[in-house]
Amino acid sequence: MNSRRKFLTSAVALTAGTMLAPAKTFAASPKIKWRMQTYAGPALAEHVIKPAIEAFNRIAGEEMQIELYFADQLVPTGELFRAMQKGIIDAVQSDDDSMASPTEVTTFGGYFPFGSRYSLDVPVLFNQYGLDKIWKEEYAKVGVKHISAGAWDPCHFATKKPLTSLKDLKGLRVFTFPTAGRFLAKFGVVPVSIPWEDVEVALQTGELDGIAWSGITEDYTVGWSKVTDYFLTNNISGAWIGSFFANMDRYNALPDHLKELLGLCLDTSHYYRQWWYWGGEAKLRVEGSDMKLTSIPDEEWATVEAEAHVFWDEIAKESPTKAKIVEIFKKYNDDMEKAGRPYRYS
Template sequence: MNSDGPSKKLNKREFLKSAGLVTATAAGATTLAAPYVKAQSPITWRLQTYAGPALAEHVIKPSIDAFNKAANGEMTIELFTADQLVPQGELFRAVQSGTIDAAQSDDDSMASPVDVAIFGAYFPFASRYSLDVPVLWNWYGLKEIWQEAYGEVQGVTWLSAGAWDPCNFVTTKPIRSVADLKGLRVFTFPTGGRFLTRFGVVPVTLPWEDIEVAIQTGELDGVAWCGATEAYTVGWADVNKYYLTNNINGAWAGSYFANTEKWNALPEHLKTLFNLAMDSSHYYRQHWYWWGEAHYRTTGGKLELTTIPEAEWKTVEDEALKFWDEIAATGERNKKVVDILKNYAETMRKAGAPYRYG
């Protein structure tokens, strides 16, 4: 992150020690929260994002910088990047315990212990475009379902969902047919990887900062983690050669989460300000990714574009619908989500262009 942001020199060991001191101090403190007045010490939160430093500069830092400025000394959010304080797979538990105050992530890779977590990140073919995600959450009922699901888990409050980029293959080997997927070792999300194993893909889990080296050494054949914008922004376009234009999802679905006690303790005006900051982040990503996907495909120059013929790719889409039905069978709430996705897809098809073509 830039030097003008909060200090990031705190290592994990020092952080965990200080977190323990804070917890011990809090345990002995009165349970009666005093009303906030400006003369009190500023509120300080630690927020960790799923994104590495280069990507965080776009997907969250502008909104956090704006929040800190607008909070006018009443509150400061210290931003930490992927795995900086805790590993990504432990992020939910860290927020739940209060070790970290908030997080920006998908439910899937942070191991949220809720049934709907499987729909986070890249649920196969759940969306075609980035606008599908806010529409599904705000106008088709997913927001209320997520509130219900996280309301059953103590310690973490789900706050807001938004869209990121599509999920394309960025690889060292060309993909021109479904058969070319077989045996590919790729860094991807848990649910996306689970689906892709049906086509012989080998999902690999590694710390985010290790991916580039793993591709260079041949441990990975690439990623199925992002679109062109991220591939170029984080440097993965420098170590891969090919970009498959077919994607398994049109937009990553991610959310903001907060420790429930810390969220409830905020005065209403700071909650409102944080909600505005989240909306600002969602909006920035809408236009940044939409610009970047076209820009880097056409002018990036580092990745050769390949495409699986539409008729052949339809076999992958058809398999995704079978996957949907399997997930729907796991519980009533998951069935409700799948029914919404099916209804939405049918509505988009009936609406025609520009919602769906063909």
């Protein structure tokens, strides 16, 4: 793996001008220059962040420009938080879990098992049920500005072998998020942590049996659909919680109109993903030809969801803040169940 990683790093360096296709900047010597790194690789970044940053750069012009870097390009994803906190980079697009945030909210970023069913659940949880206030308070304690959170895709398995029963999960070596891996280990899954750019090779060589990192849109976009054979329609979360962050001092130094412009442009990224993933998940299930769809029976999968609620209670015992967040998830999901169709289908 180390030798392949060196090869991949060299290949990236040689083709930086074409393969990476960084976001355009529109001023040679702006008054303010930021560096932002995303969790996403180049192909995915074309959708989830690059258009928003290019829009910001066009409008801000000589006042400010943001240089965009892709997954692991400046620092490994697991070091993103520390690099931003120290001012090595100015801003980050990631989930809390992947960037190893030392805050009380880290467990809930990324895929909190069965915390959401649909992508719209995430902005409602943040903007109407109080998560936004908690996130901002927790990050302010550690010198980081939490700008905003949004919904990404649901979390599904894409694997080399078909999954048709819970027993098929046992021993499955899977690339996934830390909290999702901690939960899936209860069912015999072996979570594997490697750099994002190594995943495709690891699937080809058999070092990974699959991934539980995304939905089907991302599998096709980044090429994982070419190195896996099956897609499990059951998911462990309806939407990933991802955010934009900035070094607090650098953010506070911005004039108010640039803070507002930054927020508006990043909101366009959240909005883009809402429809891009929602439509893509359906379209590729129907028209995608790379992977065969499989399912685990509902009655079996119901035991996974029941175990998730036990997992929530385990998390709640870790601190008062985590307990407060778990209560918000419980309240929200209870409200959605009581609201009935179309919010929840029993």
